[in-house]
Amino acid sequence: MAVVSDLNLISKYGNSVILICADRLIAVDKYLPDGGTMLLFEDIAEAKVKRLYGNAVFKAEMKDGKTLDLLRFTYSTTDLCDAVAHFINKVNEGMEIEEQIEIVRNTYKNLRSFCPKCGRKLASPDAPCMNCKGKGKMFEVLFGYIKPYIKPLIVSIILSVITTVMALVPPYITKMMVDDIIPSKNEKYLIITIAALLGVYFVQYGFGALRAYLLRITGDRIIVDLKKDIYAKAQYLPMKFYDKTSTGSIINRINSDTTQLQNFMLRITQEAVVQFFLMIGIIIIMLAMDWRLALFSLVPVPVVALLSRYFGRKLSPMYRRLWRRSSSISTILADTIPSIRVIKSFTGEERAIEKFDRYMNDWMREDKHAAKTASMFPNAITFFVTCGSLIIWFVGGRYVIDGTTDLTLGVLVSFISYASMFYNPVNFFASLNDSYQNALASTEKILDIINAEPEHNFGKGIAPKFIEGKVEFRNVNFSFDRSKKILNDINFVIQPGETVGIVGTTGSGKSTIINLLMRFYDDYEGDIFIDDVNIKDIDMEFFRSRIGYVQQEPLMFRDTIFNNISYSLPGAHVDQVLNAADVANAHSFITRLPNAYDTTLGERGVGLSGGEKQRLSIARAVLKNPNLMIFDEATSAVDSETEKLIQDAIDQVIRGRTTFMIAHRLSTLRKANRILVVDKGRIIENGSHDELMALKGKYYKLIQIQSMSEKVAADKAAENFE
């Protein structure tokens, strides 16, 4: 096999190659001595990838102590080079070559997943191609939302056509009045004509009101559907999406972008149709009245079309920039309002205001820029359109004065009315570009969510009847992005019912192991098995329903205590909730609250102490009777007394269940059957407390450090007491 890099050894873009055979490698780069080198695996002590910043180097540490740089590359090739380094090391350890080649092949497959039909890069090898699924195209997506309401929309269009036709009648009646009825002094016809006009106005405005009602209701339904879909889609998006997208930006998309889009959809389905028919109708009437004047009135149309194109091109980038600014404002809001306690505690009010002002000013500046163009545009159009009616006045007026044609004053007045009506649709289509560009910017953002790859296997995959709780990690590697590897070659097997402690310093990768087990991130290399079934083959909904997860910071909803506990098991019987609260040592403090289980918690559980919220969180996890329990530093943020209460609760909960416990206080792990010590993304020690103490390695050191600090704390407490 061969890996082609995109950099040479002196960090310039170019291609270098590393060829891997069963027992040797050949590196080719013009900056290597003699342009290349050949190394036997048996001479290599360790092959590794050193991640630098924006690039990485494939290094070989030779048995004679030398280190050779063989290949340099950007992050685009890092995963593959990692796999190759792993291959060389494992082959050197005597592992099966074919098995190791398969690992490299899988890494390559993951990197190069393209849709065989359209060539688009896929999110994962088995992911469906969003383009070929028919989504992703703006109009197709929009039509999908309009389709269910096609009937009321058609009725509305019919009503629009009727009101449009009615709108065409008055100018013709004006012509009749000016040329025939008033000069002939026929009062009877005058009254009949006025009555007819009244009827026309009644139909025009009555049907107009009905149409407006239908449009509003239909528009509301479309937007409700759209918002519901975006929100629902957002629930199933992977954690990776949320890691990269701010909450404010998502809220902005659900709220203002959908409204923007709704306005545009209604303009397209309603106004555009009406204006089109109006334009055609007027052209026919004008041609029938006087074809020469009709042609003169068309003179400004090409100018309007050209202007519209010109302004459209100018406006499009402006709206995109404007969207960025308004999204930044939403992000600031979503960031600062929930953190108001922190702001107040650090007297950061002024800084927060200053920052918000700066972002608002930035938006204002951009909007001012866009407003100049956007305001100039319709007025420029109107100016040319008005010039069109001046031409008609000039040419038509001369015809009437000269009397060389059969054009009467009534026809001219009526023609002018039609001409001004004709320029409305022209104006409309010209300015449609403006709202199209605006909607386009919003649509792009909405499609980001609608077309984003959801979590895999939700509602798909197998659902085993019973989960015993055997957990295995096999050759698992993971990085949030390619700049830093978080987990490195993680391998362990946990038997059903075992309690496993995961320890390590902050940032060592403990929580990431849990994140992968919970399937918050699915794009890792290697495999994770539950009862010998790959977790990627199990229905994600079922899988997560079998895990009880208690986080370091328990999150509560703004709801009653009862509803917060029963969130894990909707429809749970009261007895079940009481039992769960009891097991979690929460029942006694709940009963002391005036409203007991009916107590409504504030946002994120305001009103309860950290320990109380944690016990509710345990009750919530227990209620669904999971097969696997995970405690992610569940006792790290509470005092010793509360810790004991929580620890007692945990002891009750974990009986008979495979349990993972990440604990800050190592003393809480003494009951664990097994302890995994994680350091810099690797498991460096694996065994029972006694075994690891005897080993006198990292775990031993951690215990020593913690015992010392606990002793110091105890001595200080004793001094104060004395």
Added chain:
Amino acid sequence: MARNFVDPNAVRFTVRDKIFVDAQLYTGETFKSLEPQRLFPISGLMKYISLLDEEGNEVMIIRDIEQLMPDAKEAILSCLNERYMIPKITKLIKRTEKFKIWMWTVDTDKGIYTFEIINSYQSIKILYDGRILIKDGNDNLYEIPDLYALDKRSIKLILPDV
């Protein structure tokens, strides 16, 4: 823990294996294989350089590279140049879009390169000092030091995304 800031006049650095330096203090104390890393790789290229030992523990900090003696400055800069790679874009040659994935072909101080931008709204950021930072689909970074110093066509192509 107190930081060990280096006295720029009392230290000598020599390069060892491209990204590592050996440090010798005038007190006679020596440190081998230290890895210089910027504490502010985006906002402060010449200031606050942390020197880490093989375990990743910080041994000392250089407050300002400019204050070092010429040889020491050269050694540290050589290591940093070897480690850090944020190509500076000098021209946007081509910009195409397919299925909301942007493909940029750019000329940089490291040569011509083509990369993908998965989401232009999240991947292109304007920094406080007006520089533009771009992250491609593979997490590689690129920098435009001054948008308005680029040619007109490049500005026109980039402007809608910033």
